[in-house]
Amino acid sequence: MALFQVLLIVAIISLLLLIVVANSNQSVRQAQQLQDVTEQRLALYSATQFVDLQLLTSNWGLIDEENEARVLPPLNFYGYPMTVPLPERPSYAALKGTIQLQLQNVDSLxxxxxxxxxxxxxxxxxxxxxxxxxxxxxxxxxxxxxxxxxxxxxxxxxxxxxxxxxxxxxxxxxxxxxxxxxxxxxxxxxxxxxxxxxxxxxxxxxxxxxxxxxxxxxxxxxxxxxxxxxxxxxxxxxQRVTLTVEESGLTVEREMNFDTYGLTPRTRYYGRQYRRFDPERYSDEWNDNDN
Incomplete structure (x- = not known):
């Protein structure tokens, strides 16, 4: 009888230890998930600044021959996802090299x-x-x-x-x-x-x-x-700008006004010709020699 009681106590203690270990493992997993999400969120906020810079300094047309460092894909403004490659920096490591960008022209809503x-x-x-x-x-x-x-x-x-x-x-x-x-x-x-x-x-x-x-x-x-x-x-x-981490679905959405005051060579469709703002001028005057 005494042996049975000892075995029962040992079994109960073992079961309690298993429960403690399981709870500890679950807590570790939850902490790791929280850390991963936090790192992705911080990286996502950093990526928003990078994408904003690219949108402000890159040609919005399909061709950007003057900008060899262009990283933006051909842009659409009706919300279709586009993949933007990110620089190899520690601040973007949690995003694994890319971010998904969606641009929605606000005047089209x-x-x-x-x-x-x-x-x-x-x-x-x-x-x-x-x-x-x-x-x-x-x-x-x-x-x-x-x-x-x-x-x-x-x-x-x-x-x-x-x-x-x-x-x-x-x-x-x-x-x-x-x-x-x-x-x-x-x-x-x-x-x-x-x-x-x-x-x-x-x-x-x-x-x-x-x-x-x-x-x-x-x-x-x-x-x-x-x-x-x-x-x-x-x-x-x-534009309504949405950035998404494809792996986790984490997103950030903002409505941004990319008003560059004519200083950025963005291509605009005018009539049946492509014309470009002259970046050396401080107005929205069309540069007819740059079709």
Whole structure:
């Protein structure tokens, strides 16, 4: 009987030790995961500065013959992921050499400060019944008129409007903005194209984007927008910039204004020619000799 009690005590102690070891291992794993996430987050913040510098100093066109150190891939401004190689520095080590970049032209999103039928259609597309969608947009329009020019500052401010909930905003947040100037549908995200354009045209644009054959010129061919209208089709200074760590899905999103005051040689599509700002001039004067 005494031997049985001793064996039972030993078994209990062994079981407790196993539990302690298991808990310790779990704590170590959690601590390691926390450390990895922290290192990735710090590296991600460092990478944002690097990407900002590249966007400010690189040609935004498809060709950048003057910049041999260019690291940016050919840019798109409708939210398709692009892989940016990072320098071999300790501060970027946790990102394993690359970061995923997405640029979304803000003027190509639906502006909540200009509520229209397109916003009704978007709400319906995201699962809100037509009657309620009509009411929400009507309430938003009345709110903006009543405030006499006071604009919505962020999408979340729409919660102040009668009838709107946080869930409503979360449904559409990825394709709306509280900012934006002249609407520029050439760089609208794929999810917004069915609302802005007829279905066949929206599908054609999405297919061209997926194949890498899309450009503002192709948009002009499809929509018939030429001449002076084409100037507004080039992506503006204000971009919604999203950086993502592909391994973990960790992201940082910001709305940035890359206003370089004409000092950076960014290529813009003007009419049917590519022209470049003269970096030696302190204005937005076109340099006709640099086509």
């Amino acid at each position: 639906l502006s909540l400060n200009s509520p229209s039928q397109e916003l009704v259609d978007l709400l319906e597309l995201r699962g809100i019944p037509n009657t309620r969608a009509q009411l929400l947009v009507s309430n938003l329009r009345d709110y903006l008129q009543r405030e006499q020019g006071l604009h919505i500052q962020t999408p979340w401010d729409v919660q102040q409007v009668p009838g709107w909930t946080r869930n409503d905003i979360e449904r559409i947040r990825d394709v709306v903005t509280a900012r934006g100037g002249i609407p520029n549908y050439a760089h609208a995200p794929d999810a917004l194209l069915p609302v802005l354009l007829r279905s066949g045209l929206a599908a054609s644009i999405s297919a061209m984007r997926a194949s890498g054959a899309y450009s503002q010129a192709r948009y002009s061919e499809l929509t018939g927008e030429y001449d002076d209208a084409v100037v507004s089709l080039f992506p503006g200074n204000e």
